[in-house]
Amino acid sequence: MIAYCGLNCSKCDAYLATKEDNEAKRKETAQKWSLMYRHEIRSEQIHCDGCKATGLKFFHCNNCDIRKCCTSKGIEHCAACEEYVCETLAGFIKLAPEAGIALEKLR
Numbered sequence: 001m002i003a004y005c006g007l008n009c010s011k012c013d014a015y016l017a018t019k020e021d022n023e024a025k026r027k028e029t030a031q032k033w034s035l036m037y038r039h040e041i042r043s044e045q046i047h048c049d050g051c052k053a054t055g056l057k058f059f060h061c062n063n064c065d066i067r068k069c070c071t072s073k074g075i076e077h078c079a080a081c082e083e084y085v086c087e088t089l090a091g092f093i094k095l096a097p098e099a100g101i102a103l104e105k106l107r
Contacts, residue, residue, distance in 0.1 A: 002106070003051035004070035004077050005092055006099030014048040066092060079106035 001009040009015050013032070017025035026046035034041045051061055061067060065088055066078060075081055078089050084107070085093070085100075093100035 001050050001052070002077060002102055003067070003099075004075075005051075005064070005066045005089070005096070006078060006101075006103035006106075007051075007096060008098075008102065009048075009050040009052075012048065014046045015050055018047050018049060077103065077106060079103040 003009050013025065013029040016022075017029055023043065026043040029046050030041045030043040033039075048061060051064075051067055069086075069088070070077060070081070073081065078084055078086075084103070089103075093103075
């Protein structure tokens with residue numbers, strides 16, 4: 001499942017912990033992401049049914065500018081956008097180059 005930004009939700013630790021309903025994986029992910037992103041993330045926040053699902057979202061994904069942009073334009077992902085690659089997406093791809101590779105494949 002490719003998210004609006006190009007990341008693969010089915011490989012995301014929050015998505016996997018939710019699908020497996022695995023509290024240990026939630027705690028592990030919260031600890032890992034807290035260190036990685038230098039922001040306190042609690043295991044209770046590790047719930048996500050995927051970027052495009054109507055269910056639960058990881059708290060950051062609910063506020064994601066890329067997700068908001070794609071949904072407002074009614075497009076499936078950034079690769080389908082007339083403004084591809086915009087400044088917001090370019091900044092994200094610097095942090096997650098695998099997303100850019102996935103989007104290029106979708107073009």
